[in-house]
Amino acid sequence: MSDLILPTQIDLLHVSAVILLIATFGIVVRRGFSDWLHAYRYQTIILAGVVTLIAFVTSIWELYIVSALTLGIKAIIIPKVLFYVTKKLDSPIKLEMNPYVSLRISVIASALLVAMSYFMALQLPISSDKTISVFLPVSFSLFFIGLFIIISRRKALNQIVGLLTIENGLFLFAVVVTHGFSLIIEIGLMADILVGVIISSILLFRMSHTFDSVDIKNLESLRDD
Amino acid sequence: MIQGLFLLSSILEKKSISIFDGLFYLDSLSAIMIITISLVGFISSLYSVNYMGRQYDKLIVDRQKLVRYYQGFNMFLFTMLLVPISNNLGIMWIAIEATTLVSVLLIMLYTKQGSIEASWKYLLIATVGLSLALFGIILFYYANSVYDNSFNSIHGMDWTNMVKNAPQFDPNLVKFAFIFILVGFGTKAGLAPMHTWLPDAHSEAPSPISALLSGVLLNCAFYGLLRFHIISSYSIGPEFSNMLLIILGIISLGIAAASIYFQKDVKRMLAFSSVEHMGIISVSMGFGVFLGIYGAILHMINHAVVKSLLFFSSGSISQKYQTKSIADTSGIIKTMPITGFMFLIGGLAIIGMPPFNIFMSEFLMLSSGFSSENFLASGLVILFLVIIFASFGKHLLHMVFGNPKYEMEKGDLGKLSILPMIILVSVIFIMGIYVPEPLQTLIEDASKIILVGGANS
Numbered sequence: 020m021s022d023l024i025l026p027t028q029i030d031l032l033h034v035s036a037v038i039l040l041i042a043t044f045g046i047v048v049r050r051g052f053s054d055w056l057h058a059y060r061y062q063t064i065i066l067a068g069v070v071t072l073i074a075f076v077t078s079i080w081e082l083y084i085v086s087a088l089t090l091g092i093k094a095i096i097i098p099k100v101l102f103y104v105t106k107k108l109d110s111p112i113k114l115e116m117n118p119y120v121s122l123r124i125s126v127i128a129s130a131l132l133v134a135m136s137y138f139m140a141l142q143l144p145i146s147s148d149k150t151i152s153v154f155l156p157v158s159f160s161l162f163f164i165g166l167f168i169i170i171s172r173r174k175a176l177n178q179i180v181g182l183l184t185i186e187n188g189l190f191l192f193a194v195v196v197t198h199g200f201s202l203i204i205e206i207g208l209m210a211d212i213l214v215g216v217i218i219s220s221i222l223l224f225r226m227s228h229t230f231d232s233v234d235i236k237n238l239e240s241l242r243d244d
Numbered sequence: 245m246i247q248g249l250f251l252l253s254s255i256l257e258k259k260s261i262s263i264f265d266g267l268f269y270l271d272s273l274s275a276i277m278i279i280t281i282s283l284v285g286f287i288s289s290l291y292s293v294n295y296m297g298r299q300y301d302k303l304i305v306d307r308q309k310l311v312r313y314y315q316g317f318n319m320f321l322f323t324m325l326l327v328p329i330s331n332n333l334g335i336m337w338i339a340i341e342a343t344t345l346v347s348v349l350l351i352m353l354y355t356k357q358g359s360i361e362a363s364w365k366y367l368l369i370a371t372v373g374l375s376l377a378l379f380g381i382i383l384f385y386y387a388n389s390v391y392d393n394s395f396n397s398i399h400g401m402d403w404t405n406m407v408k409n410a411p412q413f414d415p416n417l418v419k420f421a422f423i424f425i426l427v428g429f430g431t432k433a434g435l436a437p438m439h440t441w442l443p444d445a446h447s448e449a450p451s452p453i454s455a456l457l458s459g460v461l462l463n464c465a466f467y468g469l470l471r472f473h474i475i476s477s478y479s480i481g482p483e484f485s486n487m488l489l490i491i492l493g494i495i496s497l498g499i500a501a502a503s504i505y506f507q508k509d510v511k512r513m514l515a516f517s518s519v520e521h522m523g524i525i526s527v528s529m530g531f532g533v534f535l536g537i538y539g540a541i542l543h544m545i546n547h548a549v550v551k552s553l554l555f556f557s558s559g560s561i562s563q564k565y566q567t568k569s570i571a572d573t574s575g576i577i578k579t580m581p582i583t584g585f586m587f588l589i590g591g592l593a594i595i596g597m598p599p600f601n602i603f604m605s606e607f608l609m610l611s612s613g614f615s616s617e618n619f620l621a622s623g624l625v626i627l628f629l630v631i632i633f634a635s636f637g638k639h640l641l642h643m644v645f646g647n648p649k650y651e652m653e654k655g656d657l658g659k660l661s662i663l664p665m666i667i668l669v670s671v672i673f674i675m676g677i678y679v680p681e682p683l684q685t686l687i688e689d690a691s692k693i694i695l696v697g698g699a700n701s
Contacts, residue, residue, distance in 0.1 A: 204334035
């Protein structure tokens with residue numbers, strides 16, 4: 020099918036890949052809870068767009084449904100749930116005050132991770148066509164930056180956003196490399212993610228109720244001395 | 245439970261079942277998982293009645309939470325049963341992730357600070373680990389889709405389909421993917437150094453849930469790992485994955501040995517002992533000879549039974565003593581004779597004393613290790629087992645036979661707390677002396693399924 024790709028489409032691919040990366044960096048550089056959620060939402064909307072694009076190029080009708088599901092569940096419902104949680108949290112300060120790794124260094128680290136992803140994508144023995152060569156490194160970057168967010172931040176909500184970013188990266192990877200799983204698995208994955216977000220929101224409530232904050236420095240009492 | 249037995253008999257006849265257009269697939273390996281899950285699930289539901297009843301009386305949980313506990317309990321069993329019956333590896337992943345989510349709900353049943361911390365760590369670490377596994381699964385799926393005509397159809401991710409195409413996979417891709425799978429499912433199976441969530445989650449959960457987590461959930465994750473071990477053995481030969489399994493297993497044993505020695509909390513000690521036993525299973529699988537794999541599968545069952553016995557008895561003990569600290573719990577045999585006796589048997593069995601079942605599978609593992617000429621690995625295993633034997637034994641004897649610190653009312657905690665333990669003890673004794681015929685056939689068949697990859701290459 021790759022011969023059907025027109026130059027304009029390739030440009031579209033590039034542009035969407037760049038916007039995807041920018042949205043991901045938005046999570047890294049901002050401090051506010053709601054900023055992350057906005058960034059995540061943009062990221063997911065673009066992701067859904069990319070999936071539609073791939074569906075158009077490969078003309079696999081299932082991918083249209085998948086992209087609609089992505090838009091519905093991940094871009095609308097999940098941010099709604101998390102916005103609701105942020106609004107209801109007891110703690111007055113809804114900012115990431117001092118993460119384990121400062122924001123400036125985070126940006127540099129994320130940039131290095133992106134570079135590493137491009138390097139890794141070259142090493143992988145995966146046959147390359149236009150879509151793959153554009154999006155494979157981007158999906159790796161999402162994955163690694165998500166991991167980085169989880170380990171470098173102190174607020175529990177940010178860790179959820181990191182998890183969701185990892186998940187987005189995997190989703191993009193699956194769609195690009197294998198043109199998506201079959202529909203039943205996609206639906207199962209979405210259900211898992213949705214339930215996971217709801218459970219972690221309950222946990223966030225409990226946390227802010229018990230510790231008066233969602234800072235994970237409170238969560239260091241269980242250890243072996 | 246009864247349905248489990250029914251299914252079991254049909255598997256003995258046909259060797260494998262495939263229903264719903266190949267969406268679900270059962271063979272002897274899954275049958276063993278199902279029988280373990282249903283046995284431990286049944287017994288721990290028996291035990292729950294007494295345990296949660298007491299927590300309710302002590303006003304630790306209210307009625308609403310009790311209802312939520314039983315709902316969660318059954319959901320948890322359901323998701324775990326979904327793991328071994330799904331043929332589609334994507335569905336298997338979804339089921340394993342679902343077990344995480346449901347068990348997080350069960351762990352955070354008590355709104356203590358500890359359980360919130362434990363469930364948060366568990367949720368994050370397990371989910372990140374599993375997302376690595378998903379990455380590996382996608383790579384395997386990709387490797388399969390290159391050679392498969394049924395590309396992008398539902399069968400592209402079927403295990404049976406992948407095994408069929410496995411010899412044609414790109415070896416580098418398979419190696420790369422298997423490492424991700426190993427780290428991912430290894431996290432969930434509690435293999436060190438990805439085990440850090442395990443002691444917290446197991447010690448903070450209600451005791452019947454700890455039994456389920458430790459006895460069968462770890463097995464479920466390991467089962468997922470095994471399925472990919474088989475595929476990669478078909479594809480690149482078993483040496484690569486065997487080596488990785490042995491290394492991870494030995495690290496787990498070492499970390500568990502050190503942690504058990506310095507442990508102060510009963511349930512954490514038991515949790516680390518789970519890490520140890522998952523390590524044993526992994527090493528035993530890694531030896532890659534028939535006897536070792538047989539021993540590993542036997543060990544999965546034995547460990548599930550013994551560990552649930554220990555969690556039940558320690559649950560009763562900590563309810564009686566109102567503490568989980570090893571130092572404060574002493575003289576169990578004087579205050580609660582029957583439970584103390586059960587705890588003693590469980591403890592002796594778990595450190596591998598001869599008349600009990602764990603000894604048998606550990607012995608099988610070691611002899612297979614020497615027969616496959618893995619002397620260094622076997623030597624290290626023996627060393628760590630001796631350390632664990634000594635330190636666990638020391639804690640155990642102190643807890644069972646020491647003098648009670650303060651006067652306490654004598655007596656056990658009701659019939660319903662004793663009955664499940666008696667069932668488990670009798671299973672331990674029987675399995676220690678001989679393995680029943682049908683089970684033996686099942687384990688042999690399952691070992692052959694795992695071993696075939698080695699025989700072909």
